[in-house]
Amino acid sequence: xxxxxxxxxxxxxxxxxxxxxxxxxxxxxxxxxxxxxxxxxxxxxxxxxxxxxxxxxxxxxxxxxxxxxxxxxxxxxxxxxxxxxxxxxxxxxxxxxxxxxxxxxxxxxxxxxxxxxxxxxxxxxxxxxxxxxxxxxxxxxxxxxxxxxxxxxxxxxxxxxxxxxxxxxxxxxxxxxxxxxxxxxxxxxxxxxxxxxxxxxxxxxxxxxxxxxxxxxxxxxxxxxxxxxxxxxxxxxxxxxxxxxxxxxxxxxxxxxxxxxxxxxxxxxxxxxxxxxxxxxxxxxxxxxxxxxxxxxxxxxxxxxxxxxxxxxxxxxxxxxxxxxxxxxxxxxxxxxxxxxxxxxxxxxxxxxxxxxxxxxxxxxxxxxxxxxxxxxxxxxxxxxx
Amino acid sequence: xxxxxxxxxxxxxxxxxxxxxxxxxxxxxxxxxxxxxxxxxxxxxxxxxxxxxxxxxxxxxxxxxxxxxxxxxxxxxxxxxxxxxxxxxxxxxxxxxxxxxxxxxxxxxxxxxxxxxxxxxxxxxxxxxxxxxxxxxxxxxxxxxxxxxxxxxxxxxxxxxxxxxxxxxxxxxxxxxxxxxxxxxxxxxxxxxxxxxxxxxxxxxxxxxxxxxxxxxxxxxxxxxxxxxxxxxxxxxxxxxxxxxxxxxxxxxxxxxxxxxxxxxxxxxxxxxxxxxxxxxxxxxxxxxxxxxxxxxxxxxxxxxxxxxxxxxxxxxxxxxxxxxxxxxxxxxxxxxxxxxxxxxxxxxxxxxxxx
Numbered sequence: 011x012x013x014x015x016x017x018x019x020x021x022x023x024x025x026x027x028x029x030x031x032x033x034x035x036x037x038x039x040x041x042x043x044x045x046x047x048x049x050x051x052x053x054x055x056x057x058x059x060x061x062x063x064x065x066x067x068x069x070x071x072x073x074x075x076x077x078x079x080x081x082x083x084x085x086x087x088x089x090x091x092x093x094x095x096x097x098x099x100x101x102x103x104x105x106x107x108x109x110x111x112x113x114x115x116x117x118x119x120x121x122x123x124x125x126x127x128x129x130x131x132x133x134x135x136x137x138x139x140x141x142x143x144x145x146x147x148x149x150x151x152x153x154x155x156x157x158x159x160x161x162x163x164x165x166x167x168x169x170x171x172x173x174x175x176x177x178x179x180x181x182x183x184x185x186x187x188x189x190x191x192x193x194x195x196x197x198x199x200x201x202x203x204x205x206x207x208x209x210x211x212x213x214x215x216x217x218x219x220x221x222x223x224x225x226x227x228x229x230x231x232x233x234x235x236x237x238x239x240x241x242x243x244x245x246x247x248x249x250x251x252x253x254x255x256x257x258x259x260x261x262x263x264x265x266x267x268x269x270x271x272x273x274x275x276x277x278x279x280x281x282x283x284x285x286x287x288x289x290x291x292x293x294x295x296x297x298x299x300x301x302x303x304x305x306x307x308x309x310x311x312x313x314x315x316x317x318x319x320x321x322x323x324x325x326x327x328x329x330x331x332x333x334x335x336x337x338x339x340x341x342x343x344x345x346x347x348x349x350x351x352x353x354x355x356x357x358x359x360x361x362x363x364x365x366x367x368x369x370x371x372x373x374x375x376x377x378x379x380x381x382x383x384x385x386x387x388x389x390x391x392x393x394x395x396x
Numbered sequence: 397x398x399x400x401x402x403x404x405x406x407x408x409x410x411x412x413x414x415x416x417x418x419x420x421x422x423x424x425x426x427x428x429x430x431x432x433x434x435x436x437x438x439x440x441x442x443x444x445x446x447x448x449x450x451x452x453x454x455x456x457x458x459x460x461x462x463x464x465x466x467x468x469x470x471x472x473x474x475x476x477x478x479x480x481x482x483x484x485x486x487x488x489x490x491x492x493x494x495x496x497x498x499x500x501x502x503x504x505x506x507x508x509x510x511x512x513x514x515x516x517x518x519x520x521x522x523x524x525x526x527x528x529x530x531x532x533x534x535x536x537x538x539x540x541x542x543x544x545x546x547x548x549x550x551x552x553x554x555x556x557x558x559x560x561x562x563x564x565x566x567x568x569x570x571x572x573x574x575x576x577x578x579x580x581x582x583x584x585x586x587x588x589x590x591x592x593x594x595x596x597x598x599x600x601x602x603x604x605x606x607x608x609x610x611x612x613x614x615x616x617x618x619x620x621x622x623x624x625x626x627x628x629x630x631x632x633x634x635x636x637x638x639x640x641x642x643x644x645x646x647x648x649x650x651x652x653x654x655x656x657x658x659x660x661x662x663x664x665x666x667x668x669x670x671x672x673x674x675x676x677x678x679x680x681x682x683x684x685x686x687x688x689x690x691x692x693x694x695x696x697x698x699x700x701x702x703x704x705x706x707x708x709x710x711x712x713x714x715x716x717x718x719x720x721x722x723x724x725x726x727x728x729x730x731x732x733x734x735x736x737x738x739x740x741x742x743x744x745x746x747x748x749x750x751x752x
Contacts, residue, residue, distance in 0.1 A: 013656045289730070295729055385634075393617070394629075
């Protein structure tokens with residue numbers, strides 16, 4: 011056994027860190043928070059210039075052919091500083107599917123621009139009436155010549171207001187069981203039939219609801235076979251190895267540690283010397299370690315070609331609940347001052363503890379709620395009956 | 397990163413699984429409950445080299461890696477085996493590190509002539525309390541103030557019946573009943589030597605607790621697949637399956653952390669102490685919760701002595717709590733991360749931190 015990520019991973023981590031020290035400024039952090047937009051054009055361009063939007067991709071497609079442990083280090087460092095990755099993150103999810111099953115036309119049309127950071131693809135899976143049960147999607151697509159006409163609503167289309175495409179799940183056959191009548195498309199977003207309305211969330215992030223009224227998508231931008239959308243979306247969700255929040259949790263704990271070193275109690279004694287503070291920080295640090303281990307194990311398994319049972323869901327479940335648990339506990343530990351908001355000038359640690367509490371609530375919901383993860387672990391991991 | 401055991405480690409596990417399966421069945425565990433010790437199993441483990449593996453060839457052993465010790469400890473936990481494997485391994489390594497002073501005791505331990513245990517908690521007043529294997533060992537390595545002692549236990553011990561059916565004893569030092577034992581080390585080195593042994597004891601106990609948790613989860617899962625209520629297996633109810641899913645994630649996390657802590661002893665010593673305390677606390681909390689859930693899901697049968705799950709429930713608590721509650725271990729994590737704090741008595745209004 012060896013728990014080190016290896017010299018290549020360590021070296022790349024140092025490079026990414028140095029980049030972030032320079033480009034992920036407090037001003038940018040505040041700008042992202044104030045606008046609520048989880049994407050920054052200039053930052054994305056800087057990453058793209060270094061071929062760092064998808065460092066694990068082959069060089070011919072604009073990546074660097076980095077191994078999974080290098081890619082993981084890259085991902086962890088970006089996550090630690092809450093860098094604006096969501097725009098190119100969802101773009102690369104779409105691009106990955108295009109790379110895997112797309113036509114030659116789709117590859118040429120999408121991939122070079124995606125890897126240069128010139129287009130944004132947003133996720134169009136969820137609907138007002140279909141969240142965890144994503145296959146219940148009602149958005150209809152009907153073929154009209156060589157185009158599909160799309161009507162319906164998509165929820166949580168984050169970055170939809172600045173997007174070029176939606177990675178869209180739509181119902182193409184309502185007369186068969188729900189999983190068998192779905193098709194995936196890359197729907198052009200900049201057209202009259204697409205209306206994007208802002209939805210504001212607890213963490214300050216702006217997401218959207220997208221209304222599709224006779225929106226059009228050429229058949230040439232259909233991904234996979236008609237009515238085979240479920241297989242496509244399943245592949246896409248399986249590819250999400252980043253299912254964990256270890257580094258976000260890590261930075262929360264580090265900020266609280268810094269607070270405990272700076273702050274003194276009524277007798278002038280540093281809070282870090284209080285046994286209660288030490289117990290709770292020791293526990294939180296342990297949760298960080300476990301989250302990293304579960305997350306890295308999934309990556310290691312994928313690299314080794316070991317077929318996972320429920321290791322991905324375990325990582326997602328554990329680390330998301332850990333960040334909720336720890337954010338709540340450390341908020342109480344810090345006390346009244348933890349109420350001071352993100353970027354309020356009076357807030358300890360720039361209000362990042364307050365922000366972490368807000369942020370934590372989404373983690374157990376998106377990309378499969380904790381309940382969905384538990385079902386997978388129980389059925390696939392433990393073999394319990396449905 | 398490589399999370400696979402080597403082929404040699406797989407063989408090592410197999411050898412111990414074979415022995416424990418045959419000689420630490422639930423019947424044998426129950427038969428040993430009165431004393432907390434199974435001498436026949438202990439003799440067989442001695443033949444496999446349970447103590448010898450813990451020290452190097454120079455020291456008279458065969459120098460297994462610390463990770464090897466942990467994967468063996470995990471098997472002890474799975475079978476809730478009534479043997480003092482961890483205590484003697486930790487004692488052997490400690491005796492080997494103190495040089496000539498420990499040589500005779502180490503030799504006796506390796507030949508099987510003397511059973512030497514290790515007290516993870518220092519002496520309070522004039523007694524070492526709830527010493528693991530204290531009721532069956534010949535000697536114990538105990539820290540008293542700035543002295544690390546080797547204490548003969550005959551006449552000094554009071555066996556203690558306990559929740560986990562462990563061979564525990566309170567040991568009296570000094571006073572009319574006992575000699576004070578031999579001083580192995582004194583001064584600050586004594587505390588440091590003891591501290592390092594506590595780290596090792598924690599890392600191995602963490603692995604044993606992982607074994608307890610893993611087996612208790614299997615017992616629970618098997619039961620809820622079979623047991624029917626309202627016409628269906630109770631494992632299909634989410635009120636049950638979701639909590640077992642929590643158990644599964646926690647056991648996997650605890651195992652990875654225990655392995656990492658054990659691996660670090662040889663490969664990343666600068667983090668070994670911090671990871672050992674983390675692994676211990678997390679493995680305890682996991683084993684505690686997993687055994688509770690699996691016991692509870694047995695319904696009334698879980699409350700019966702006849703079912704095995706209670707064996708796991710009790711040992712999960714006993715094996716860890718002879719050291720202290722998890723908060724204690726988490727403060728040890730903090731000591732490693734932030735440096736120790738001056739005690740309240742010496743603090744006297746200043747905020748000076750003791751570096752260490």
